[in-house]
Amino acid sequence: MKPAPDLILQQLEPHAVRIATRKRQKIALTGEPDETLYLVRKGLFLARASMPHARHQIMSILYPGDCVRSAAMPPLDGSEITAATESGEVWRVRWSAAKTAMETDPNLARYVSDRVANQTARLALHNAIIAGLTGEERVAALITELVLRIGKQTPAGFVFDMPLSRTDIAEHLALNADTVSRIVSRMRAKGLIAVAGRNRLVCRSIEMLESECPLATTLERMHGTAVRQPLPAI
Amino acid sequence: MKPAPDLILQQLEPHAVRIATRKRQKIALTGEPDETLYLVRKGLFLARASMPHARHQIMSILYPGDCVRSAAMPPLDGSEITAATESGEVWRVRWSAAKTAMETDPNLARYVSDRVANQTARLALHNAIIAGLTGEERVAALITELVLRIGKQTPAGFVFDMPLSRTDIAEHLALNADTVSRIVSRMRAKGLIAVAGRNRLVCRSIEMLESECPLATTLERMHGTAVRQPLPAI
DNA sequence: CATCCAAATTGATCCAGGTCAACACTCTCG
DNA sequence: CGAGAGTGTTGACCTGGATCAATTTGGATG
Numbered sequence: 001m002k003p004a005p006d007l008i009l010q011q012l013e014p015h016a017v018r019i020a021t022r023k024r025q026k027i028a029l030t031g032e033p034d035e036t037l038y039l040v041r042k043g044l045f046l047a048r049a050s051m052p053h054a055r056h057q058i059m060s061i062l063y064p065g066d067c068v069r070s071a072a073m074p075p076l077d078g079s080e081i082t083a084a085t086e087s088g089e090v091w092r093v094r095w096s097a098a099k100t101a102m103e104t105d106p107n108l109a110r111y112v113s114d115r116v117a118n119q120t121a122r123l124a125l126h127n128a129i130i131a132g133l134t135g136e137e138r139v140a141a142l143i144t145e146l147v148l149r150i151g152k153q154t155p156a157g158f159v160f161d162m163p164l165s166r167t168d169i170a171e172h173l174a175l176n177a178d179t180v181s182r183i184v185s186r187m188r189a190k191g192l193i194a195v196a197g198r199n200r201l202v203c204r205s206i207e208m209l210e211s212e213c214p215l216a217t218t219l220e221r222m223h224g225t226a227v228r229q230p231l232p233a234i
Numbered sequence: 235m236k237p238a239p240d241l242i243l244q245q246l247e248p249h250a251v252r253i254a255t256r257k258r259q260k261i262a263l264t265g266e267p268d269e270t271l272y273l274v275r276k277g278l279f280l281a282r283a284s285m286p287h288a289r290h291q292i293m294s295i296l297y298p299g300d301c302v303r304s305a306a307m308p309p310l311d312g313s314e315i316t317a318a319t320e321s322g323e324v325w326r327v328r329w330s331a332a333k334t335a336m337e338t339d340p341n342l343a344r345y346v347s348d349r350v351a352n353q354t355a356r357l358a359l360h361n362a363i364i365a366g367l368t369g370e371e372r373v374a375a376l377i378t379e380l381v382l383r384i385g386k387q388t389p390a391g392f393v394f395d396m397p398l399s400r401t402d403i404a405e406h407l408a409l410n411a412d413t414v415s416r417i418v419s420r421m422r423a424k425g426l427i428a429v430a431g432r433n434r435l436v437c438r439s440i441e442m443l444e445s446e447c448p449l450a451t452t453l454e455r456m457h458g459t460a461v462r463q464p465l466p467a468i
Numbered sequence: 469c470a471t472c473c474a475a476a477t478t479g480a481t482c483c484a485g486g487t488c489a490a491c492a493c494t495c496t497c498g
Numbered sequence: 499c500g501a502g503a504g505t506g507t508t509g510a511c512c513t514g515g516a517t518c519a520a521t522t523t524g525g526a527t528g
Binding site (some may be wrong): 049109114 | 283285286287289291293294303305306307308309310333336337340343344346347348350351352353354355356357358359360361362364365366408448449452455456
Binding site (some may be wrong): 165166167177178181182184185 | 475476477478
């Protein structure tokens, strides 16, 4: 029987700087001489990097339980983590402290390395989505992921607050913000999704949504279990 | 003073199945019930996955020293590793054995987890390349990477044997094989590269090549050190 | 309430790259 | 030697999504 993730992470608490965040708050990753470990404890975050020519990209969406080593981010300028939900919490741990703790407790070492592996798999999947799907399929994939992760089942269907703006979606899916807006409108017209107030989305039928996206079964396997147990099996 | 990577990996040898490969040989990753660790010891390999509709994708290029946990690959059908050079060697280690060894020697645990982190960073960079660059810039980025990794300096410039076919390049860069052929022809016409026999490329000036690719400095940082020291600092 | 500003929508136009098809090159095998 | 298969090249054409521009929406603020 493995210890619960929370218990494992407890050991890092004395070494961690807790950062309570509000929506859109940024945590810069560049300019740090030493490696750092970030633990997402609460809320959703976007790992963002700048490209030359003032272009930005959202490399991945981070969920509670994720941990990010700065070594797992490529040396791009302006790397940062942005809070995507109203309130969130991140722990920042100096790598030297994390390393010591990991050498003391193999469970912690395993937790961190498994989490990094999981992040790698998600990146690879995201690669496949960007590289192989059409715009509409990409948006369907993103909404499917969010439904699986943060959707709440109600009589009207799965409801969630959209944590990404149109621009964020565009930066994440390698699309244009205008195009994203068009696609979302089209999906609304098709009845795949509906809006319920500012930034709140309703998905009546997840099956309909998944039928729009060729990689739905993989998404289900990568994000679906997260609905039932907050942190994927480790 | 850290032990040399070879020395660290030596511990895994008794638990490893050595696989000697010839070009195009495939190692299937799917269908394995347990997690597995693969260590690339010699040669170049391509991590490939199938998409629905019989589409394939090359998620990443693996170099000697890389290690791949199967948990770091998304659950896509037909995941496999393909040998891209004439002769190569891969070690396959059962995860349970690897885990025990890693718990015994923190150096090994660190090595593996650092390698996975490095692979994550490369995936994220590749994401940025696919998502943000034009076809021509993508090809320039790939050739820059290969020059940095396997290019040999000669009086005529940097020379290397192209390990990827046109189709491979297309599958890696999210382009069409026809388009790749066109782009390569254009680059040849511009003098960025030249062919020297079957599958052998010459790059007269790496500066010219890098000036074609907005992410050249990042590539240099991720792959450039590898030229000087076979395994990136860990 | 009116004003302001950022984000979203929508229309019109354009082009990089996809698609399809014809053809060339290399290698292997009989 | 020729036939066949696999891979690469090149041309003609088409389309998904980028770009540019105009307009709308929805908060925030005084």
